[in-house]
Structure formats: structure tokens, C-alpha cells
Amino acid sequence: MNLTNASQEQLQNLEQTLAAEFSTIKAKNLSLDLTRGKPSAEQVSLSDSLDGILKGNYTSKSGIDVRNYGGLEGIPEARELGASILGVPASNVLAGGNSSLTLMHQVMTVAHIFGLNGPESAWNKQSSVKFLCPVPGYDRHFSVCEHLGIEMVTVPMTSTGPDMDKVEEMLKADSSIKGMWCVPKYSNPTGVIYSDETVERIAQLGKIAGDGFRVMWDNAYAIHDLTDNPVQLANIFEACAKAGTEDSVIQFASTSKITHAGSGVAFVAASDANLAGFKKSLGFITIGPDKVNQLRHVNFFAEEGSLNAHMKKHAEIIKPRFASVLKHLEEAFGDNDLGAWESAEGGYFISFDTRPGLAQEVVDMADEAGVKLTPAGATFPYGNDPQDSNIRIAPTVPTVEQVDEAMQVFVLCVKLASVRQALKNA
Ligand SMILES: Cc1ncc(COP(=O)(O)O)c(C=O)c1O
The missing domain is CATH 3.90.1150.10 (Aspartate Aminotransferase, domain 1)
Known part of the structure; x- marks a missing residue:
């Protein structure tokens, strides 16, 4: 036609x-x-054996009684699970409750109101705070910005990720831009996987942007491949380490679309400094995550053989x-x-x-x-x-x-x- x-x-x-x-x-x-x-x-039925999997054994391999309070960072085995999904050291991962969106909202709130690196680093110390939003994108990312009163500025998605010429240009011109949303693999909704060059250029943004700039790297579909030989996403954590910009990217993932969407485990991965800053505030919100569920997930994947x-x-x-x-x-x-x-x-x-x-x-x-x-x-x-x-x-x-x-x-x-x-x- x-x-x-x-x-x-x-x-x-x-x-x-x-x-x-x-x-x-x-x-x-x-x-x-x-x-x-x-x-x-x-x-979701694929993961129904989560139910009852602990068979009364509530002690993790690392020796933690998962029924009790504590362990803000999650149990070591769950942090390792997050590390394997995100391609980072387990010591840079925090395993939380069931929702990565919750973690994203919490990290954004801490960065905006309390500061990830002390009170002076809070974005809201400045009169204007903006966030770059590649479009089309994920509506709930946008709602987080709206909820916090952060102004959104759009940048077009291309077949290799956000239009990086525009991103760099905008960052050079406007120091009130404090971050950018990214869904780097099978982007919601375009399905695009960021190219190696895009990942490398994003790792360099911390050098161009003003203080406090943070990329929210939401790798929700990190392992959700439909082909046998999927395109590999370049490792942003390693790229940032090489560029000396490790504080500029915070990563997220969850098992929501891997096991039970309403009762999975979510992860945030970040530099030592960012994780420490986040934990300081998180400690006011919770004494610790649902570690019973974390152990259930660890055992479940052990029984499945592998995530893959x-x-x-x-x-x-x-x-x-x-x-x-x-x-x-x-x-x-x-x-x-x-x-x-x-x-x-x-x-x-x-x-x-x-x-x-x-x-x-x-x-x-x-x-x-x-x-x-x-x-x-x-x-x-x-x-x-x-x-x-x-x-x-x-x-x-x-x-x-x-x-x-x-x-x-x-x-x-x-x-x-x-x-x-x-x-x-x-
Ligand atoms: C890009 C993206 N991030 C996060 C989520 C929600 O993740 P969670 O269930 O871990 O909160 C979704 C759900 O559709 C999503 O598409």
C-alpha cells in the first residue's frame, strides 16, 4: 500500500x-x-517452585539467619546474583526488595534532597534541576522526575541509543542538567541496544557535565534475550572505571520479569562512594530487605542451573x-x-x-x-x-x-x- x-x-x-x-x-x-x-x-508459572523452596532452612551459605532484621545491603549470595546480571563486583551491589523502580525513586530522592555525597551535593541546592530523557522512553522514569519536581528535557533515541551529539551539546550548554535516564538493553519501548560507542561516550559524560551528574542506567532487560546469540552490551561499570567517572553512573536491575514480577529481588549497583551515600539515607527508611525472598531466589537459580x-x-x-x-x-x-x-x-x-x-x-x-x-x-x-x-x-x-x-x-x-x-x- x-x-x-x-x-x-x-x-x-x-x-x-x-x-x-x-x-x-x-x-x-x-x-x-x-x-x-x-x-x-x-x-510467572516458570518460577512457582520458589514457593516452599527453603524447606525450613533459613540460614544462607554465608551464615545469615534470613528471618531476622538487618543486612541493609542484602545477603552476599543475592548481591552476587545482582552482580552477575549487571556485570559488576558484588561489593558494589545492594540487593533490595521486589522493585527496582522503588530503588530508582529512592536514589533520585536521596540525590535530589539529601545528596549522595553529603548535603552540599543535593541537586535541589540549585535553583533549576533538569534531567535528560531519551524519547520514546519509559513512562515511570518520567513520573519519578515529575514527582520530584525535576524538569525533563528530551533527546531523541537513535538505533544505537540516545543521540550522543545532542546529549554532549546539551550538557556543555546547561550545567543544571543533573542526569539522564537510560534503558541500555532492549530499551523500553524501542528495543534498541546501546552500541559500544554510545556506552563509551556515556562513560565520558561525567567529565563534561556539571557536579553531581548521574546517569540512571536501568538495565531492566539485561538478560531478556530472544535470540541464541544476542548482541552484547558493553560494560558501563568498566568503561567508567577506565574513564575515571565511576560516580557518574548508577545501575539498576531486578528479577521482576525473571521470576515473580510482584515478589522478586531488585538491585542497585554503584561506585563505593555512591553506595555509601545511598545507604546512609536508606538506613532511615528500612532496617533491611526481605532476605527470606533473596535466599529463595538464590536457591531457585541454583536449582535452575543458570540464569541463562x-x-x-x-x-x-x-x-x-x-x-x-x-x-x-x-x-x-x-x-x-x-x-x-x-x-x-x-x-x-x-x-x-x-x-x-x-x-x-x-x-x-x-x-x-x-x-x-x-x-x-x-x-x-x-x-x-x-x-x-x-x-x-x-x-x-x-x-x-x-x-x-x-x-x-x-x-x-x-x-x-x-x-x-x-x-x-x-
Ligand atoms: C525499563 C523498566 N524499568 C523498570 C521496570 C520496573 O521494574 P521493577 O518491577 O523492578 O520495579 C520496568 C517495567 O516495565 C521497565 O520497563
């Missing part, structure tokens, strides 16, 4: 055909949902869903300019760009036809996609058949909205 050279008459005919198809689909009263970026019931073996089971469930989305997109838009997407090889999302000005309309039309899509604009700070073109597709929860059906509706809505726009502009 190529609209660029279509005559008015051809467009009108096409509109009528597509509108008739849309009416037929509407009459089916579908109820499908492509919004939920969470594991399916089948996926376990993640392959997830991949087998997710792969056909991704394949269905990509097949529909390729068939409908592979030979035209009605949409653009990255062919993600891991993570949880596929990000789709309509022609400018159509995302909201497509989301509304799909809703009318019984297919829920993530609200247009959700992938941008303040819910504002200036091009009104980005839509995040999350195919993990529905069955393969449901994904297939929902994608038929999706591509139809994109086509119909595009034809109507072309008619308007003709």
Missing part, C-alpha cells in the same frame, strides 16, 4: 474498503489488550508473540512509509511510529474496535509526543492467537487513519 502517488479517487476507494473492514471487525465485539508490559501467567537456562524458557514463550507482531508490521508496512519500527530481539516491547499526527487517532480507533493500546504520548515526558506518532506495543500477556487478532486490528487502524489523513491533505 503506497499512498504517496495515489490519486484522490484511489484514496477514496481505499478508504471505503478499509472502513468496511473496520465495521466488520467492530461487529465482532473484541476485547483484546496490548498495553500490559508484564509477564504472562505462563511466564531459565531465561531461555521465557524466550520460548515470548518469541511467537513478538514474531506475530513483526510479521503483521512487515506485511502491512514493509514496503511503504505508513509506519516505522525497530525489530526488537529481546525485552518486552515493540515501538511503532505512525506518520506524524496519527498515534492518538490509531489508539482511539483500535479502542473502538476492542483493542486496547498504551495511551498515545505515554512514552514521552508529560505525556506529550510532539509528533503524535509513537505507539508502544506490549505483546507478552495475550495468547499468540490474541496477539494475531489484535495486530490485524492494529494494522487496519494504521492504514485507515493514514488514508484518511492523506485524503485530508490531498
